[in-house]
Amino acid sequence: MMFKTEFAPLARPAILPDIDNRSGLPAFASVGDVLRAYEGDDAIFVLYPKKIAAAAKVFLNGFPGKVLYAVKANPHPAVLKTLWTSGVRTFDGASTRESELVRAVAPSAKLFLMHPVKSRATIRHAYNEGVRDFAFDSSDELAKILEETGYADDLSLHLRLALPKGEAAMPLSGKFGATHEEAVELLRDARHHAALLGVTFHVGSQCLNSAEYGRALAWVRAILHKAGVSIDSVDCGGGFPVAYPGMAPKPMDTYFDAIREALQANGFDGLQVLGEPGRALCAQGGSTLARVELRKGEDLYLNDGSYGSLFDAAQCAWKFPVKLHRAAPRPAAPSEMFRFFGPTCDSLDVMNGPFDLPGDVGEGDWIEVCHLGAYGQALSSRFNGFYSETTVAVMA
Numbered sequence: 001m002m003f004k005t006e007f008a009p010l011a012r013p014a015i016l017p018d019i020d021n022r023s024g025l026p027a028f029a030s031v032g033d034v035l036r037a038y039e040g041d042d043a044i045f046v047l048y049p050k051k052i053a054a055a056a057k058v059f060l061n062g063f064p065g066k067v068l069y070a071v072k073a074n075p076h077p078a079v080l081k082t083l084w085t086s087g088v089r090t091f092d093g094a095s096t097r098e099s100e101l102v103r104a105v106a107p108s109a110k111l112f113l114m115h116p117v118k119s120r121a122t123i124r125h126a127y128n129e130g131v132r133d134f135a136f137d138s139s140d141e142l143a144k145i146l147e148e149t150g151y152a153d154d155l156s157l158h159l160r161l162a163l164p165k166g167e168a169a170m171p172l173s174g175k176f177g178a179t180h181e182e183a184v185e186l187l188r189d190a191r192h193h194a195a196l197l198g199v200t201f202h203v204g205s206q207c208l209n210s211a212e213y214g215r216a217l218a219w220v221r222a223i224l225h226k227a228g229v230s231i232d233s234v235d236c237g238g239g240f241p242v243a244y245p246g247m248a249p250k251p252m253d254t255y256f257d258a259i260r261e262a263l264q265a266n267g268f269d270g271l272q273v274l275g276e277p278g279r280a281l282c283a284q285g286g287s288t289l290a291r292v293e294l295r296k297g298e299d300l301y302l303n304d305g306s307y308g309s310l311f312d313a314a315q316c317a318w319k320f321p322v323k324l325h326r327a328a329p330r331p332a333a334p335s336e337m338f339r340f341f342g343p344t345c346d347s348l349d350v351m352n353g354p355f356d357l358p359g360d361v362g363e364g365d366w367i368e369v370c371h372l373g374a375y376g377q378a379l380s381s382r383f384n385g386f387y388s389e390t391t392v393a394v395m396a
Ligand SMILES: Cc1ncc(COP(=O)(O)O)c(C=O)c1O
Pocket: 070, 072, 073, 092, 114, 115, 172, 202, 204, 205, 206, 237, 238, 239, 240, 276, 277, 278, 279, 280
């Protein structure tokens, strides 16, 4: 809190603009307008509410089931509000804090708690707040859910399955999920306690190959066949991809069609179908404006980095698209390749890129790192006192 009081006055736009109804944020017509109004010293998070609303529309119109927003991708109240006003009514939270963020923005939203490992207090709190949908991937977690909800007769229990290793850019196998054999036993056991029994899986984040969803649904069918248990719901998780440089997903309908066909082929068309997109709903609707504090040759030292919103640019070496914004525009010099360093003292705070920018970029210029609306702002820490409390909407 000490940091907040100390730094907050620096992070206020000088001119108070209109408020965007959809997101509740100060609204600007362009990034240039944001920079002209800004008096702070930190990076700036930009949301593009129209892009988030457009992504929501694609899912609400095309996904063959109920759309749950995976709050972890970006829990900022403005993102939650934008999705709510765009028609998303159901949210997948992992923790009490995520659930409270959703409740504060949209008290009547339906919440699912789909993290397979939760504290007892989290389960109790969620149940008392009206949550009935819980994920589990072990008999101990199932027991926790049953005990903490007093063996309620209105539970929707979703068994998280481990999938065979897939092709997603960020595999999520290995940490959570019941194996084939475990799943057979767990389904038989949970059936006795569940008002609604479902299975859930995650093909891995940024999954470019639409066939992975079909493979996962065939895996579900094999497990159900072995268990001899009927289920009521199947949750296809997240993983829906975004066009980052060097990664070219097919149109989103390709993924929806693959799911629709696999649901039919595996005899799941009568079930409740769920999906938990995170990245695909907000990645392209957010960016970070980072200022160049120093240039040393081809290295640019920025006021945001791997401990801020550029974690994936550092750890996964993703080359997010970049744009240069200058206080005083001048004709762009021919482009060159640059490496970024973040502001902290840690030598891991480096984004190798290379990032393509006009060759005369220098101190005081702002770099917009695009497609950071998911797992960017959400992952930012306060390490070394470098963080930003400024989020604005650009109405492009
Ligand atoms: C349980 C669960 N659901 C949904 C998501 C969202 O995935 P994505 O952002 O790839 O759509 C995640 C991401 O880690 C997850 O763990």
